[in-house]
Amino acid sequence: MGITLEDIRLPEMDTRVLVGKEMIAGDRTIWPVMRISILKTCEDRILAIRITPLAMLVIEPTMEYAISFDGEPMTVEAVIELAASLRDVLEKARGSARIRID
C-alpha cells in the first residue's frame, strides 16, 4: 500500500480579483481593485494571504477614469475587464448623473 502520485496533494494558490469598499472624497468616489492570493495547504488550511492593489476606478459627477498602480495608463474598460462587478457600479453612477427630461 504505497502512496501514489494521485494521493499527494500540493499546496494550491487561490487568486481572485476583487473590488474593495468605496472611498468617498467630496463628490469623488474611489473604487479600489485588488488581487487577493491565498496559499492553501492540501487540507484547505490557509498558509498565506497576499493583497496586491491593482488599480482604482474614480467616479466624479462629470467623468470617470481608471488609474493603474503599475504606472501604465489604464482605460475604464480595462478596469471593468479586471473586475466585472464594477460595471454595475459604473452604470449606477451614470444613471444617477443623468438628467431626466420628460
Add this chain to the structure above:
Amino acid sequence: MQFSYLAIFLFFIILLAVLLIAPFRLSLNIGKEGALIAGSIKLAWLGATLMKMEIPPQSAAEEIRSNKDRRAGNENEDGKKKGKNERKISADNEKTGITRPPSIQSMINAAPALANIMLDLLKSILFKKFSCSLCFGLDDPSQTAIISGYLWSAASVLGLFPGRIFIDPCFEGERLEGELAVEIEARLLWAAFAVIQALRVREIRLLLREMMGWA
C-alpha cells in the same frame, strides 16, 4: 459499634475520593447558519447528566430584540424596586460574605499567587474535543483578508488544536457563520488542590480577609 463508625468513615472517604477523582464533563455545541443560532450545553458526571440546556434555533435579530425587551423590562422594574434592592444588597452581601472590594495594593500583592492558582486550575481542565469552523466576511474584502490572516496566525501560534480550527474567509460580502463544539473534562481534585495551595499563601489570605471585612 466501632466497626459501624469505621464503615461510615470509610464510606465518606470513598465518596470524597470519587467526587474528587471522577471527572465532570461539559459539552458545548453552538452553531450559526444564516440568521439562525442553535446549540446545546450539557454537564455530566459519572455518565449521569446533571444539566442539559438546549438553545432552540432562533435568529440573531430575535435574540437581540428579546434581550432589549428584557433589559427595558428590568429597567422599569428597577425604578420600582430601587428601595427594595438597597435592602437586598446588604442581605446578598451577608449571603456571599463579601462585604467590600479589596484594595488595589492587596490585589497587586496577591497577583503572582493568583496567577499560580489559575495555572493550577487550568491543569484540572482537559480539552477532550475542540473543533471550530468559522466562515466570515466583512464589507471590505481587504479587511476580510487581513482579519483572516490574523486569525490563522493566532490559531497557528496557539498550536493547541491543529487541524480542528478552520477559518474560511468569505469575500462576497458581510457574513458570519460557524460551528463550535467543545468537550471539557475537569477533575475537582486539582481545583481543591489549587484552593488549598492558595490558602497557604499569606497574600491570598490577606486579600480574602479584606474582602470578608475581617482585616
